[in-house]
Amino acid sequence: MTTVVETKSGADQRTGWYRRMLEIRLFEDKVQELFMQGKIQGTTHLCQGHEAVSVGAVSAIEARDYLTITYRGHGHALARGMSMVAAYGELMGRTSGCCNGVGGSMHLTDFSKNLIGAFAIIGAGLPVAVGAGLSAKMRGTDSVALSFSGDGGSNIGTFHEALNMAAVWKVPVVFVIENNLYGEYSPIRETTPLDDLAERAKGYAMPGVIVDGQDVDAVHAVVAEAVARARAGEGPTLIEAKTYRYRGHSRTDPAKYRAEGELERWKLRDPIVILGDRLGLSDDERKSLQDEVQAAVDAAAVEAEQAPLPTLEEIENYVYAA
Ligand SMILES: Cc1ncc(C[n+]2csc(CCOP(=O)(O)OP(=O)(O)O)c2C)c(N)n1
Ligand SMILES: [Mg+2]
Structure with a gap:
Protein backbone atom coordinates (compact mmCIF):
# COMPACT_ATOMS: atom_id res chain seq x y z
CA MET A 1 0.00 0.00 0.00
CA THR A 2 1.14 3.55 -0.65
CA THR A 3 0.01 6.89 0.66
CA VAL A 4 0.23 9.84 -1.71
CA VAL A 5 0.20 13.45 -0.53
CA GLU A 6 1.65 15.47 -3.42
CA THR A 7 0.30 16.60 -6.79
CA LYS A 8 1.25 18.91 -9.65
CA SER A 9 -2.21 19.98 -10.82
CA GLY A 10 -2.50 23.51 -12.24
CA ALA A 11 -3.80 26.46 -10.19
CA ASP A 12 -6.75 27.18 -12.52
CA GLN A 13 -7.97 23.64 -12.37
CA ARG A 14 -7.68 23.67 -8.58
CA THR A 15 -9.61 26.93 -8.30
CA GLY A 16 -12.33 25.14 -10.27
CA TRP A 17 -12.20 22.31 -7.73
CA TYR A 18 -12.58 24.81 -4.89
CA ARG A 19 -15.63 26.27 -6.53
CA ARG A 20 -17.14 22.86 -7.22
CA MET A 21 -16.61 21.70 -3.65
CA LEU A 22 -18.29 24.86 -2.41
CA GLU A 23 -21.16 24.24 -4.82
CA ILE A 24 -21.62 20.73 -3.42
CA ARG A 25 -21.48 21.97 0.20
CA LEU A 26 -24.04 24.73 -0.37
CA PHE A 27 -26.20 22.54 -2.62
CA GLU A 28 -26.50 20.04 0.24
CA ASP A 29 -27.25 22.72 2.85
CA LYS A 30 -30.13 23.83 0.66
CA VAL A 31 -31.33 20.24 0.19
CA GLN A 32 -31.77 20.00 3.95
CA GLU A 33 -33.72 23.26 3.94
CA LEU A 34 -35.97 22.12 1.07
CA PHE A 35 -36.50 18.78 2.80
CA MET A 36 -37.59 20.47 6.02
CA GLN A 37 -40.01 22.60 3.97
CA GLY A 38 -41.55 19.45 2.48
CA LYS A 39 -40.43 20.38 -1.03
CA ILE A 40 -38.25 17.29 -1.16
CA GLN A 41 -39.99 14.14 -0.03
CA GLY A 42 -38.86 10.62 0.72
CA THR A 43 -35.32 10.66 2.00
CA THR A 44 -31.94 12.30 1.43
CA HIS A 45 -28.38 11.27 2.25
CA LEU A 46 -26.16 14.31 2.38
CA CYS A 47 -22.44 14.33 1.70
CA GLN A 48 -21.09 17.47 3.38
CA GLY A 49 -17.52 16.63 4.39
CA HIS A 50 -16.95 14.28 1.42
CA GLU A 51 -16.47 17.00 -1.19
CA ALA A 52 -12.76 16.39 -1.79
CA VAL A 53 -13.41 12.73 -2.58
CA SER A 54 -16.12 13.47 -5.15
CA VAL A 55 -14.29 16.29 -6.85
CA GLY A 56 -10.78 14.83 -6.61
CA ALA A 57 -11.82 11.45 -8.01
CA VAL A 58 -14.31 12.50 -10.70
CA SER A 59 -11.92 15.16 -12.05
CA ALA A 60 -9.45 12.34 -12.73
CA ILE A 61 -11.65 10.64 -15.36
CA GLU A 62 -12.54 11.77 -18.87
CA ALA A 63 -15.91 12.24 -20.58
CA ARG A 64 -15.55 8.84 -22.30
CA ASP A 65 -15.16 7.05 -18.95
CA TYR A 66 -18.00 5.52 -16.95
CA LEU A 67 -19.15 6.30 -13.44
CA THR A 68 -21.35 4.56 -10.88
CA ILE A 69 -22.29 6.33 -7.67
CA THR A 70 -24.28 5.72 -4.50
CA TYR A 71 -27.41 7.06 -2.85
CA ARG A 72 -25.07 9.53 -1.09
CA GLY A 73 -24.29 10.73 -4.58
CA HIS A 74 -25.36 14.35 -5.02
CA GLY A 75 -21.71 15.43 -4.82
CA HIS A 76 -20.56 12.76 -7.28
CA ALA A 77 -23.20 13.85 -9.82
CA LEU A 78 -22.40 17.56 -9.48
CA ALA A 79 -18.69 16.75 -9.78
CA ARG A 80 -19.49 14.95 -13.04
CA GLY A 81 -21.05 18.14 -14.35
CA MET A 82 -24.75 17.55 -13.69
CA SER A 83 -26.44 20.94 -13.47
CA MET A 84 -27.86 21.96 -10.12
CA VAL A 85 -31.25 22.47 -11.80
CA ALA A 86 -31.27 18.86 -13.03
CA ALA A 87 -30.24 17.65 -9.57
CA TYR A 88 -32.71 19.78 -7.60
CA GLY A 89 -35.45 18.96 -10.09
CA GLU A 90 -34.85 15.25 -9.53
CA LEU A 91 -34.88 15.65 -5.77
CA MET A 92 -38.15 17.59 -5.94
CA GLY A 93 -39.72 15.00 -8.27
CA ARG A 94 -40.13 17.51 -11.10
CA THR A 95 -39.72 17.20 -14.86
CA SER A 96 -36.67 19.47 -14.65
CA GLY A 97 -34.89 16.52 -13.01
CA CYS A 98 -32.21 14.40 -14.67
CA CYS A 99 -34.61 11.40 -14.65
CA ASN A 100 -37.72 13.45 -15.28
CA GLY A 101 -38.41 13.48 -11.53
CA VAL A 102 -39.22 9.79 -11.25
CA GLY A 103 -35.95 8.69 -9.62
CA GLY A 104 -35.44 11.06 -6.72
CA SER A 105 -32.50 11.79 -4.45
CA MET A 106 -30.95 8.32 -4.60
CA HIS A 107 -30.97 8.04 -8.39
CA LEU A 108 -29.09 10.93 -9.94
CA THR A 109 -28.26 9.34 -13.28
CA ASP A 110 -27.35 10.82 -16.66
CA PHE A 111 -26.30 8.52 -19.50
CA SER A 112 -25.26 11.50 -21.63
CA LYS A 113 -22.47 12.01 -19.09
CA ASN A 114 -21.72 8.29 -18.79
CA LEU A 115 -23.04 8.51 -15.23
CA ILE A 116 -24.63 5.12 -15.65
CA GLY A 117 -26.28 4.62 -12.31
CA LEU A 134 -15.40 -5.09 -19.43
CA SER A 135 -17.57 -3.80 -22.26
CA ALA A 136 -15.06 -1.02 -23.00
CA LYS A 137 -12.25 -3.57 -23.04
CA MET A 138 -14.14 -6.00 -25.32
CA ARG A 139 -15.01 -3.19 -27.72
CA GLY A 140 -11.37 -2.20 -27.87
CA THR A 141 -11.85 1.32 -26.48
CA ASP A 142 -9.64 2.74 -23.75
CA SER A 143 -12.51 3.89 -21.51
CA VAL A 144 -12.32 3.03 -17.82
CA ALA A 145 -14.97 2.85 -15.11
CA LEU A 146 -14.90 4.55 -11.72
CA SER A 147 -17.13 3.23 -8.96
CA PHE A 148 -17.85 4.72 -5.54
CA SER A 149 -18.93 2.68 -2.54
CA GLY A 150 -18.96 3.10 1.24
CA ASP A 151 -17.06 1.49 4.11
CA GLY A 152 -20.21 -0.48 4.99
CA GLY A 153 -20.49 -1.47 1.34
CA SER A 154 -17.10 -3.15 1.49
CA ASN A 155 -18.66 -5.85 3.68
CA ILE A 156 -21.21 -6.94 1.12
CA GLY A 157 -20.94 -9.85 -1.31
CA THR A 158 -21.11 -7.89 -4.55
CA PHE A 159 -18.11 -5.80 -3.48
CA HIS A 160 -15.96 -8.94 -3.26
CA GLU A 161 -17.38 -10.55 -6.38
CA ALA A 162 -16.80 -7.37 -8.38
CA LEU A 163 -13.20 -7.00 -7.19
CA ASN A 164 -12.46 -10.65 -7.88
CA MET A 165 -13.87 -10.59 -11.40
CA ALA A 166 -12.20 -7.28 -12.23
CA ALA A 167 -8.84 -8.63 -11.08
CA VAL A 168 -9.10 -11.98 -12.87
CA TRP A 169 -10.12 -10.38 -16.15
CA LYS A 170 -7.94 -7.25 -15.76
CA VAL A 171 -10.96 -5.01 -16.18
CA PRO A 172 -10.21 -1.26 -16.42
CA VAL A 173 -12.01 -0.15 -13.29
CA VAL A 174 -11.14 1.98 -10.27
CA PHE A 175 -12.95 1.28 -7.02
CA VAL A 176 -13.11 4.13 -4.52
CA ILE A 177 -14.32 3.44 -0.99
CA GLU A 178 -15.48 6.55 0.84
CA ASN A 179 -14.64 5.47 4.37
CA ASN A 180 -16.61 7.91 6.50
CA LEU A 181 -16.36 5.63 9.58
CA TYR A 182 -20.09 4.84 9.74
CA GLY A 183 -22.56 2.57 7.98
CA GLU A 184 -25.96 3.97 8.89
CA TYR A 185 -25.76 4.27 12.68
CA SER A 186 -22.96 1.77 13.28
CA PRO A 187 -19.32 2.78 13.73
CA ILE A 188 -17.00 0.83 11.47
CA ARG A 189 -15.10 -0.72 14.41
CA GLU A 190 -18.28 -2.62 15.37
CA THR A 191 -18.96 -4.02 11.91
CA THR A 192 -15.58 -4.47 10.23
CA PRO A 193 -12.44 -6.25 11.44
CA LEU A 194 -10.03 -3.85 9.67
CA ASP A 195 -9.08 -0.21 10.15
CA ASP A 196 -7.65 0.10 6.65
CA LEU A 197 -10.11 -1.12 4.04
CA ALA A 198 -7.50 -0.78 1.29
CA GLU A 199 -6.05 -4.00 2.74
CA ARG A 200 -8.95 -5.83 1.13
CA ALA A 201 -7.17 -5.33 -2.21
CA LYS A 202 -4.60 -7.96 -1.20
CA GLY A 203 -7.28 -10.64 -1.37
CA TYR A 204 -7.77 -9.78 -5.02
CA ALA A 205 -4.14 -9.21 -6.03
CA MET A 206 -4.64 -5.58 -6.96
CA PRO A 207 -3.01 -2.43 -5.59
CA GLY A 208 -4.68 -0.99 -2.49
CA VAL A 209 -4.11 2.68 -1.79
CA ILE A 210 -5.04 4.74 1.25
CA VAL A 211 -5.60 8.43 0.67
CA ASP A 212 -6.52 11.40 2.84
CA GLY A 213 -10.10 12.06 1.73
CA GLN A 214 -9.98 15.63 3.04
CA ASP A 215 -7.25 16.50 0.54
CA VAL A 216 -8.58 16.98 -2.99
CA ASP A 217 -5.07 17.15 -4.48
CA ALA A 218 -4.13 13.82 -2.96
CA VAL A 219 -7.40 12.14 -4.02
CA HIS A 220 -6.99 13.42 -7.57
CA ALA A 221 -3.40 12.18 -7.74
CA VAL A 222 -4.12 8.62 -6.60
CA VAL A 223 -7.22 8.25 -8.76
CA ALA A 224 -5.38 9.65 -11.80
CA GLU A 225 -2.63 7.09 -11.27
CA ALA A 226 -5.16 4.25 -10.97
CA VAL A 227 -7.01 5.45 -14.08
CA ALA A 228 -3.72 5.50 -16.02
CA ARG A 229 -3.00 1.91 -14.90
CA ALA A 230 -6.47 0.79 -15.95
CA ARG A 231 -6.18 2.52 -19.32
CA ALA A 232 -2.82 0.88 -19.93
CA GLY A 233 -4.45 -2.55 -19.52
CA GLU A 234 -2.98 -3.20 -16.08
CA GLY A 235 -6.32 -3.82 -14.38
CA PRO A 236 -8.18 -2.53 -11.34
CA THR A 237 -7.14 -0.59 -8.22
CA LEU A 238 -8.86 -0.23 -4.86
CA ILE A 239 -8.61 3.19 -3.25
CA GLU A 240 -9.73 3.95 0.28
CA ALA A 241 -10.40 7.65 0.91
CA LYS A 242 -10.60 8.39 4.63
CA THR A 243 -13.27 11.01 5.18
CA TYR A 244 -16.20 11.93 7.41
CA ARG A 245 -19.84 12.86 6.90
CA TYR A 246 -20.79 16.00 8.78
CA ARG A 247 -24.47 15.14 9.00
CA GLY A 248 -26.32 12.05 10.14
CA HIS A 249 -26.99 9.07 7.91
CA SER A 250 -30.17 10.43 6.33
CA ARG A 251 -33.02 12.86 6.67
CA THR A 252 -33.25 14.22 10.20
CA ASP A 253 -30.82 11.78 11.88
CA PRO A 254 -29.09 13.92 14.55
CA ALA A 255 -26.20 11.41 14.74
CA LYS A 256 -26.28 11.18 18.52
CA TYR A 257 -24.30 7.94 18.31
CA ARG A 258 -21.12 9.86 17.53
CA ALA A 259 -18.55 10.54 20.24
CA GLU A 260 -18.53 14.05 21.63
CA GLY A 261 -16.02 16.26 19.83
CA GLU A 262 -15.57 13.87 16.88
CA LEU A 263 -17.40 16.09 14.37
CA GLU A 264 -15.56 19.18 15.58
CA ARG A 265 -12.20 17.44 15.22
CA TRP A 266 -12.97 16.51 11.60
CA LYS A 267 -14.16 20.03 10.84
CA LEU A 268 -10.68 21.26 11.77
CA ARG A 269 -9.58 19.48 8.58
CA ASP A 270 -12.38 20.70 6.35
CA PRO A 271 -11.60 19.85 2.71
CA ILE A 272 -12.73 23.24 1.37
CA VAL A 273 -10.66 25.18 3.93
CA ILE A 274 -7.61 22.98 3.26
CA LEU A 275 -7.70 23.73 -0.48
CA GLY A 276 -8.51 27.42 0.09
CA ASP A 277 -5.45 27.73 2.33
CA ARG A 278 -3.26 25.97 -0.21
CA LEU A 279 -4.47 28.26 -2.98
CA GLY A 280 -3.75 31.25 -0.74
CA LEU A 281 -7.33 32.59 -0.99
CA SER A 282 -7.96 35.65 1.17
CA ASP A 283 -11.02 35.95 3.42
CA ASP A 284 -12.53 38.41 0.94
CA GLU A 285 -11.99 36.06 -1.99
CA ARG A 286 -13.56 33.18 -0.08
CA LYS A 287 -16.53 35.34 0.91
CA SER A 288 -17.16 36.55 -2.63
CA LEU A 289 -16.94 33.01 -4.04
CA GLN A 290 -19.31 31.84 -1.31
CA ASP A 291 -21.81 34.61 -2.17
CA GLU A 292 -21.58 33.86 -5.88
CA VAL A 293 -22.10 30.12 -5.44
CA GLN A 294 -24.91 30.66 -2.92
CA ALA A 295 -26.73 32.86 -5.44
CA ALA A 296 -26.35 30.15 -8.10
CA VAL A 297 -27.64 27.50 -5.68
CA ASP A 298 -30.68 29.60 -4.74
CA ALA A 299 -31.48 30.37 -8.38
CA ALA A 300 -31.14 26.71 -9.41
CA ALA A 301 -33.54 25.56 -6.70
CA VAL A 302 -36.14 28.13 -7.75
CA GLU A 303 -35.78 27.24 -11.44
CA ALA A 304 -36.03 23.50 -10.74
CA GLU A 305 -39.15 23.97 -8.63
CA GLN A 306 -40.94 25.89 -11.37
CA ALA A 307 -41.11 22.79 -13.59
CA PRO A 308 -44.28 20.68 -13.35
CA LEU A 309 -44.53 17.30 -11.70
CA PRO A 310 -44.55 14.43 -14.26
CA THR A 311 -48.01 13.34 -15.29
CA LEU A 312 -49.30 9.89 -14.43
CA GLU A 313 -48.85 8.88 -18.09
CA GLU A 314 -45.22 10.00 -18.01
CA ILE A 315 -44.60 8.02 -14.84
CA GLU A 316 -46.25 4.94 -16.30
CA ASN A 317 -43.77 5.06 -19.19
CA TYR A 318 -41.19 3.66 -16.82
CA VAL A 319 -43.29 1.02 -15.07
CA TYR A 320 -43.11 -2.52 -16.38
CA ALA A 321 -45.42 -5.43 -15.65
CA ALA A 322 -44.70 -9.07 -16.47
C1 LIG B 1 -28.24 -4.54 0.23
C2 LIG B 1 -28.61 -3.47 1.22
N1 LIG B 1 -28.61 -3.76 2.54
C3 LIG B 1 -28.94 -2.78 3.44
C4 LIG B 1 -29.28 -1.53 3.02
C5 LIG B 1 -29.66 -0.45 4.04
N2 LIG B 1 -28.59 0.56 4.14
C6 LIG B 1 -28.72 1.76 3.55
S1 LIG B 1 -27.36 2.73 3.78
C7 LIG B 1 -26.58 1.54 4.66
C8 LIG B 1 -25.21 1.80 5.22
C9 LIG B 1 -24.14 1.88 4.19
O1 LIG B 1 -22.98 2.41 4.73
P1 LIG B 1 -21.76 2.81 3.85
O2 LIG B 1 -21.55 1.80 2.78
O3 LIG B 1 -20.62 3.04 4.79
O4 LIG B 1 -22.18 4.15 3.12
P2 LIG B 1 -22.48 5.61 3.73
O5 LIG B 1 -23.94 5.68 4.00
O6 LIG B 1 -21.65 5.80 4.93
O7 LIG B 1 -22.11 6.56 2.62
C10 LIG B 1 -27.39 0.41 4.78
C11 LIG B 1 -26.99 -0.80 5.53
C12 LIG B 1 -29.29 -1.29 1.63
N3 LIG B 1 -29.61 -0.09 1.13
N4 LIG B 1 -28.92 -2.25 0.75
MG1 LIG C 1 -19.96 4.82 5.54
Missing part, protein backbone atom coordinates in the same frame (compact mmCIF):
# COMPACT_ATOMS: atom_id res chain seq x y z
CA ALA A 118 -26.81 5.81 -8.74
CA PHE A 119 -27.56 2.82 -6.55
CA ALA A 120 -29.62 2.66 -3.37
CA ILE A 121 -28.82 -1.02 -2.91
CA ILE A 122 -25.50 -1.27 -1.13
CA GLY A 123 -22.77 -2.65 -3.37
CA ALA A 124 -24.97 -2.78 -6.47
CA GLY A 125 -22.92 -0.26 -8.44
CA LEU A 126 -19.66 -2.19 -8.35
CA PRO A 127 -20.61 -5.08 -10.67
CA VAL A 128 -22.24 -2.58 -13.03
CA ALA A 129 -18.97 -0.65 -13.21
CA VAL A 130 -17.11 -3.90 -13.84
CA GLY A 131 -19.58 -4.61 -16.66
CA ALA A 132 -18.99 -1.16 -18.17
CA GLY A 133 -15.24 -1.60 -17.93
